[in-house]
Amino acid sequence: MAQDIRRKIYTLQDYLDPEQLPVWVDHVPLRTHPERRFHSHRFLEIVFVRSGPALHLLEDQSVQIDRFDVLLIPPGLVHAYDRCDQLELLNLVFDDTKLPLPILDAHHLPFFARLFPSQDKNANRNTADPVMTLPETVFEPLWQEIMLLKREIAEIQPGCRFVSLALFMKIIGTLARQKNIFSEEHTQSVSLSRVIEYMHSHLAEPLTVHMLAQYARMSDRNFYRHFKNATGSSPLQYLLSLRLSRAAHLLQGGVPRKEIAASCGFCDANYLARMLRLHHIC
Numbered sequence: 001m002a003q004d005i006r007r008k009i010y011t012l013q014d015y016l017d018p019e020q021l022p023v024w025v026d027h028v029p030l031r032t033h034p035e036r037r038f039h040s041h042r043f044l045e046i047v048f049v050r051s052g053p054a055l056h057l058l059e060d061q062s063v064q065i066d067r068f069d070v071l072l073i074p075p076g077l078v079h080a081y082d083r084c085d086q087l088e089l090l091n092l093v094f095d096d097t098k099l100p101l102p103i104l105d106a107h108h109l110p111f112f113a114r115l116f117p118s119q120d121k122n123a124n125r126n127t128a129d130p131v132m133t134l135p136e137t138v139f140e141p142l143w144q145e146i147m148l149l150k151r152e153i154a155e156i157q158p159g160c161r162f163v164s165l166a167l168f169m170k171i172i173g174t175l176a177r178q179k180n181i182f183s184e185e186h187t188q189s190v191s192l193s194r195v196i197e198y199m200h201s202h203l204a205e206p207l208t209v210h211m212l213a214q215y216a217r218m219s220d221r222n223f224y225r226h227f228k229n230a231t232g233s234s235p236l237q238y239l240l241s242l243r244l245s246r247a248a249h250l251l252q253g254g255v256p257r258k259e260i261a262a263s264c265g266f267c268d269a270n271y272l273a274r275m276l277r278l279h280h281i282c
Contacts, residue, residue, distance in 0.1 A: 008039035012095055021161045022095040023168050025150035033084040040078045044115070046092040046175070047071035048143060049130075054087040061128040068139040069130035070175070072114060079128070090146050092171065101169070109176040138178055145171050191216040192230050195223075196238075203243050203265050209235050239265075240275075247272060248281050 015024045022043075030051060038057070052066040057080045065071065073079060081087060096116040106112045114131070134142070149167040152160055195216045199207065212235050213223035227235050243264045250260045257269040266272040 008037070010039060010041040010043075012043050012093065015093075021153070021164050021168075022098040023149070023153065023164060024091075024093045025146055025153060026091040026093065027147070027150060028087070028089050028091070030088040031085055033081055033087050033089070035082050035084050036080050038078055038080040040076055041073075041093070042075050043093045043095045044075060045071075045073040046115070047073060048090040048092070048139070048146065049087070050090070050139075050143060051086055051088040054084050055082040056128045057082055058128045063128040063130075065130060066133075068134045068136060070132050070134060072131045090143065090150075092146055092149075094168070100165070106173070106176065109173075112172075112176045115172055115176065132178065134178055138174070142171065142174055145174075191218065192227055195227070195235075199239050199242055203239075203246055204263050205265065207239060207265075244275060244279055244281055247276065 012022050012024060015026075016022065033054075036057070038059075047070065049065050049067060049069040049071070052069070053064050054066075056063050056065045056071060059078055062082075101116075111131075145167060149164060149171065152164045152167060195212050198212070198215055209224060210220055212227075213220045216223050218226065224235060227233075227238070231238050233241065243266065247260050247264045247266070250263070251257070257272060261267070261269045261272040264272070266275065
């Protein structure tokens, strides 16, 4: 098998003229993929599985893949497919070291670095498992965008590199955003957003860190840490700032201080006045 692998190390030069954008799309129609053809390549490959099941093979792994799975094959990884009767896929391949890509704010998407090995310090993740399974409502429009990119690359006409790069960026951005939906960071962000909404609607109640952590479905320690990392304040400091902000707003409307104290979670009007002075609000 080693000799077979050495004969099958693909590069983008196998598909592209050196003057073209270092991006290529390969559509493998249903029932046409060769079985157990182990190979590697010198570019990154994103595989979009439209129908299955089939087996994705590494030298020491075998994983079933199916509809709407997305695989990420880093440069140098030896892999193959088996039981391909129902397999249809698209390969989006590119060399990120030669791609004139403006990163802009893409670093805010945690999965973005995985798609660009030259920027990912932990890019060595050799696994046969899919990196994600997309909803059909996301997968099918993305498939059509990739097929549009395939046609644009094939048509040598003025502006094709410009348009191809724009399409490529849209595809990668969509993919990186979808991974973020399922990431731990995003889940924690959603939980903290729900907690802040809960604080807003329960300012009059005696909230504690433990109560808020339970609402977020986290341990007290993890909740405190994630909340402070996200907001820069402890949960109770943040809660106090919400109460004071609400109290200041009500004061401007002429609401009596006793009512404001009761509705904003302060024990009495004197304590409210003291806290407002302490924080230089009024």
